[in-house]
Amino acid sequence: MAEARQSAAESSSVDLFGFLARFAPLIFLVVLMAVFAVLEPRFMSSINLFNVMRQVSITGLLAIGMTFVILTAGIDLSVGSLLAFAGLVAAAVAKGGMQDRFTVGEGGVGYGWELAALAAIAVGVAGGLVQGFSITRLKVPPFVVTLGGMSVFRGAALLFAAGGPISGFEHDFTWWGQGKIGPVPVPVIIFLVCGLLAHIVLRYTRYGRQIYAVGGNPEAARLSGLNVTAIICSVYVIMGFFAGLGSFVLAARLNSAEAVAGTGYELTVIASVVIGGTSLFGGVGTIFGTVIGSILIGVLLNGLVLMNVSSYIQQIIIGVIIVLAVAFDTFAKSRRRKV
Numbered sequence: 001m002a003e004a005r006q007s008a009a010e011s012s013s014v015d016l017f018g019f020l021a022r023f024a025p026l027i028f029l030v031v032l033m034a035v036f037a038v039l040e041p042r043f044m045s046s047i048n049l050f051n052v053m054r055q056v057s058i059t060g061l062l063a064i065g066m067t068f069v070i071l072t073a074g075i076d077l078s079v080g081s082l083l084a085f086a087g088l089v090a091a092a093v094a095k096g097g098m099q100d101r102f103t104v105g106e107g108g109v110g111y112g113w114e115l116a117a118l119a120a121i122a123v124g125v126a127g128g129l130v131q132g133f134s135i136t137r138l139k140v141p142p143f144v145v146t147l148g149g150m151s152v153f154r155g156a157a158l159l160f161a162a163g164g165p166i167s168g169f170e171h172d173f174t175w176w177g178q179g180k181i182g183p184v185p186v187p188v189i190i191f192l193v194c195g196l197l198a199h200i201v202l203r204y205t206r207y208g209r210q211i212y213a214v215g216g217n218p219e220a221a222r223l224s225g226l227n228v229t230a231i232i233c234s235v236y237v238i239m240g241f242f243a244g245l246g247s248f249v250l251a252a253r254l255n256s257a258e259a260v261a262g263t264g265y266e267l268t269v270i271a272s273v274v275i276g277g278t279s280l281f282g283g284v285g286t287i288f289g290t291v292i293g294s295i296l297i298g299v300l301l302n303g304l305v306l307m308n309v310s311s312y313i314q315q316i317i318i319g320v321i322i323v324l325a326v327a328f329d330t331f332a333k334s335r336r337r338k339v
Contacts, residue, residue: 025292036303056298057187063272065242067290068235071215073282074142078149080262085157087247090120091166091257113173121244128240132233157259167256177253199287215282274325
């Protein structure tokens with residue numbers, strides 16, 4: 001009888017821990033919003049909340065792509081640099097060349113936002129493909145490849161635009177970053193639609209199950225007949241796609257593309273994914289968690305800004321949160337093994 005009660009208590013403990021592990025980001029987000037609403041009344045205004053979502057949308061797009069990468073136990077440190085390079089290429093296409101790159105206001109012939117968006121995505125996909133090939137074929141660790149990519153793409157961006165910005169686009173271009181559908185900003189809609197599509201891919205398709213299998217145990221996945229090399233390479237291509245898309249939306253929002261764009265995005269993007277519950281060890285995570293993690297980071301930074309907290313302290317707080325999230329992930333993984 002005593003053993004049965006002990007077993008029931010352990011089961012209840014496990015269930016409670018599992019619940020917290022699954023919904024901790026959402027619970028923390030709700031609590032954080034409640035705290036900021038009390039401390040700073042301006043926080044809950046509709047203007048501020050839409051502003052938060054607009055700011056989150058760019059890093060959120062990158063975080064969606066990063067989720068695919070981290071699910072395979074990989075990492076991509078080049079996302080900010082690739083975003084900058086792809087954005088400059090898109091801007092050059094939108095302006096019809098480099099001759100009017102310093103023009104403030106609308107100018108230049110231009111090739112339309114459609115070609116500009118395709119150019120940005122093409123650059124992102126090409127960058128992701130090169131990195132994926134280097135990781136899978138040349139057997140170079142993802143950390144080293146993408147660390148090198150971070151430097152290469154940033155240098156390419158500086159070289160491409162000679163260190164200067166490319167500014168002043170047509171309204172059709174800037175609408176994708178500044179426009180609204182009803183009260184909702186277009187970048188927010190793009191972010192949420194991409195999140196929904198990525199969720200469907202990961203949860204309801206064979207390819208999604210293969211990503212989880214490769215991240216959980218690549219050797220077992222290989223013995224099961226999966227093309228592990230192709231799957232790992234493909235997630236970096238997906239990451240490149242979202243970097244290209246994010247670069248287009250960011251350039252449209254700012255009405256400018258710069259070689260320094262995306263600096264420091266790596267930290268925010270990885271933090272969003274890890275805080276959202278995706279394991280750095282691979283095989284565990286959801287797009288829903290990543291979306292919540294992205295919003296959580298945006299809410300945290302916005303609330304701290306409204307409270308006049310120093311940007312230096314903000315970086316410290318994000319760093320501490322990342323360490324705590326990884327520590328929690330490690331603890332959860334060890335607990336699952338025991339159970």
